[in-house]
Amino acid sequence: MPASASAAPSPDSRSAPDRTPASGPSSSGPTGALALAVDVGGTKVEAALVDSEARLVPGSRHRAPTGASSSSDEIADAVGRVIDETLTTLPPGSPLVGAGVGSAGPISAEHGTVSPLNLAAWRGFPLAGLVASRAGLDRAVLRLDGLCILLAEHWVGALQGCRTAMGMVVSTGVGGGLLVEGRLVGGRTGNAGHIGQLQILTRPDDSTGLDLDLTLENVASGPHIVAWARRQGFAGSTGEELAAAGRAGDPIARAAIRRSARAVGEGIASACALVDLEAVAIGGGFSKVSDDYVDLVQAAVDDVAPLSTIRGVRVVRSALSDEAPLIGAAGLIHRADLLP
Amino acid sequence: MPASASAAPSPDSRSAPDRTPASGPSSSGPTGALALAVDVGGTKVEAALVDSEARLVPGSRHRAPTGASSSSDEIADAVGRVIDETLTTLPPGSPLVGAGVGSAGPISAEHGTVSPLNLAAWRGFPLAGLVASRAGLDRAVLRLDGLCILLAEHWVGALQGCRTAMGMVVSTGVGGGLLVEGRLVGGRTGNAGHIGQLQILTRPDDSTGLDLDLTLENVASGPHIVAWARRQGFAGSTGEELAAAGRAGDPIARAAIRRSARAVGEGIASACALVDLEAVAIGGGFSKVSDDYVDLVQAAVDDVAPLSTIRGVRVVRSALSDEAPLIGAAGLIHRADLLP
Numbered sequence: 001m002p003a004s005a006s007a008a009p010s011p012d013s014r015s016a017p018d019r020t021p022a023s024g025p026s027s028s029g030p031t032g033a034l035a036l037a038v039d040v041g042g043t044k045v046e047a048a049l050v051d052s053e054a055r056l057v058p059g060s061r062h063r064a065p066t067g068a069s070s071s072s073d074e075i076a077d078a079v080g081r082v083i084d085e086t087l088t089t090l091p092p093g094s095p096l097v098g099a100g101v102g103s104a105g106p107i108s109a110e111h112g113t114v115s116p117l118n119l120a121a122w123r124g125f126p127l128a129g130l131v132a133s134r135a136g137l138d139r140a141v142l143r144l145d146g147l148c149i150l151l152a153e154h155w156v157g158a159l160q161g162c163r164t165a166m167g168m169v170v171s172t173g174v175g176g177g178l179l180v181e182g183r184l185v186g187g188r189t190g191n192a193g194h195i196g197q198l199q200i201l202t203r204p205d206d207s208t209g210l211d212l213d214l215t216l217e218n219v220a221s222g223p224h225i226v227a228w229a230r231r232q233g234f235a236g237s238t239g240e241e242l243a244a245a246g247r248a249g250d251p252i253a254r255a256a257i258r259r260s261a262r263a264v265g266e267g268i269a270s271a272c273a274l275v276d277l278e279a280v281a282i283g284g285g286f287s288k289v290s291d292d293y294v295d296l297v298q299a300a301v302d303d304v305a306p307l308s309t310i311r312g313v314r315v316v317r318s319a320l321s322d323e324a325p326l327i328g329a330a331g332l333i334h335r336a337d338l339l340p
Numbered sequence: 341m342p343a344s345a346s347a348a349p350s351p352d353s354r355s356a357p358d359r360t361p362a363s364g365p366s367s368s369g370p371t372g373a374l375a376l377a378v379d380v381g382g383t384k385v386e387a388a389l390v391d392s393e394a395r396l397v398p399g400s401r402h403r404a405p406t407g408a409s410s411s412s413d414e415i416a417d418a419v420g421r422v423i424d425e426t427l428t429t430l431p432p433g434s435p436l437v438g439a440g441v442g443s444a445g446p447i448s449a450e451h452g453t454v455s456p457l458n459l460a461a462w463r464g465f466p467l468a469g470l471v472a473s474r475a476g477l478d479r480a481v482l483r484l485d486g487l488c489i490l491l492a493e494h495w496v497g498a499l500q501g502c503r504t505a506m507g508m509v510v511s512t513g514v515g516g517g518l519l520v521e522g523r524l525v526g527g528r529t530g531n532a533g534h535i536g537q538l539q540i541l542t543r544p545d546d547s548t549g550l551d552l553d554l555t556l557e558n559v560a561s562g563p564h565i566v567a568w569a570r571r572q573g574f575a576g577s578t579g580e581e582l583a584a585a586g587r588a589g590d591p592i593a594r595a596a597i598r599r600s601a602r603a604v605g606e607g608i609a610s611a612c613a614l615v616d617l618e619a620v621a622i623g624g625g626f627s628k629v630s631d632d633y634v635d636l637v638q639a640a641v642d643d644v645a646p647l648s649t650i651r652g653v654r655v656v657r658s659a660l661s662d663e664a665p666l667i668g669a670a671g672l673i674h675r676a677d678l679l680p
Contacts, residue, residue, distance in 0.1 A: 105647075187615055189649045194613040194616075194647060198613055276528045276533075309445075
């Protein structure tokens with residue numbers, strides 16, 4: 001994927017400017033208490049320290065690969081390793097105020113366990129307990145990664161001030177989180193926001209015949225839309241190649257980009273019929289496939305909206321860098337007032 | 341439609357037993373303050389007085405036809421007439437504590453206006469103001485009819501005690517309302533809960549070819565499913581005839597009933613992916629088309645659920661009679677604590 005969206009501020013603009021760990025409150029160092037933030041996905045785990053103004057402590061961000069074929073112990077080791085590395089950057093005299101964990105779903109918020117679709121070795125794995133014990137804390141707060149993204153956008157990103165909104169990621173998968181009437185939505189098990197699992201109708205430019213088991217993710221995600229482009233004759237095999245071909249005006253690449261945006265727009269229209277959203281912020285690697293991706297999504301929403309009121313939803317680009325999942329995980333601690 | 345569902349209590353069991361207007365607090369009369377409840381739909385408008393325990397004052401319920409081809413004045417006259425008739429039954433010395441109005445959507449909760457899809461003469465019509473002035477009140481509280489149904493189920497029906505749930509109606513149309521984390525959901529404009537506008541995939545028994553503009557309502561509602569059955573060779577033309585044929589074992593009627601339930605199940609599965617619901621209560625005339633309709637919906641949810649967590653949602657029959665829309669409209673006053 002392209003490295004960053006043109007509309008997004010550079011990561012540095014939101015990081016504390018001091019590149020050495022701060023030793024106490026100062027205008028250039030971390031502000032207030034620090035939270036440990038952990039983000040677990042199908043390809044990698046990341047951890048960082050985040051202050052009460054949503055800034056990552058410079059040097060505290062670490063990552064390790066997870067991987068679909070890894071064993072349970074291998075994934076747990078990776079999680080433990082990035083936490084250890086991150087905690088070595090904790091400024092002396094700065095106690096952790098808590099640990100927040102975002103994870104690919106499904107999860108159980110109540111039990112602190114995770115069963116990520118793309119980490120087959122983890123089914124009902126006690127991730128919250130692992131993080132807490134590794135960090136020397138009594139507990140860690142676990143929520144769906146999509147909810148963390150939404151929390152970050154609502155806290156310091158593109159959805160500040162909204163009461164009813166959705167944060168979305170279009171990347172290897174498609175996920176999201178919901179804010180309703182000013183509160184984050186967990187739902188019965190903590191898995192609200194799985195917009196990638198909405199059913200989607202295929203539309204005009206589908207020349208491959210109709211698949212009757214289509215979810216938004218299975219149409220619009222990076223890997224799925226690249227596979228679709230290849231079936232139309234596209235020679236590349238990555239999202240980056242699709243982005244480059246699209247910029248060069250390749251008609252198949254442009255059709256693929258439009259197809260993904262169209263499906264995302266259809267999903268948002270359905271979400272708006274159900275929840276009547278004010279705004280949707282879209283981030284994630286594939287959303288940067290073209291400068292007009294978010295505009296194409298807005299146009300699709302307006303085109304397919306089954307109710308005129310739905311056309312009032314604002315579709316905007318995420319205002320955060322790829323730090324959003326970590327900022328949101330830290331928000332589980334710093335903005336506990338928003339939690340379901 | 342059959343008059344009542346086997347699982348639903350009879351209307352009388354929830355009405356105050358005294359059939360004459362009560363003149364004051366008593367064990368058999370209305371309890372506490374009375375609210376004026378008004379429900380406006382595409383075919384009729386109803387009004388009643390409802391006490392603080394969700395019981396209709398006997399004799400206070402009145403209705404008049406509305407109709408898709410009526411003029412704006414004709415519909416307004418019908419609304420005014422049922423309010424007048426209902427207010428004549430107000431017990432002496434019982435002041436109204438307020439007026440709650442449920443309406444077919446879209447609505448604007450903020451402006452108190454309605455633009456019901458099937459009342460073409462009303463676009464941005466100031467319904468809340470009309471009800472308030474006719475009732476001699478400063479204001480009336482207007483919300484979507486689906487939200488009122490959900491409120492009624494949560495207050496005294498099948499969804500008592502739930503934190504995140506949906507109330508649904510499957511009838512001439514398909515609508516609903518959402519409860520999220522203990523609060524009713526209005527959304528940006530007050531139109532949350534329009535589940536009938538979710539996109540739905542057609543499935544196996546569709547022998548008519550694939551329509552790419554399918555919403556849940558356009559597949560599952562009574563009129564649409566009867567039309568589908570007729571295209572398969574069904575000779576009847578009403579939901580009642582379809583119900584009778586289904587009971588007699590007619591295979592086309594059974595296929596039509598299964599098709600409607602399947603679509604409703606698909607819509608619920610998508611709603612659960614997004615909001616992670618605990619329970620869904622289904623009411624409305626067409627939901628009574630067969631004794632097993634709600635069971636068929638639950639089976640469809642379990643079958644199509646794209647996430648294992650979704651299979652935990654409970655699909656139940658409404659516990660309320662056809663008084664639910666009026667009870668919910670009164671709940672806008674008596675249970676104002678739940679309002680968005």
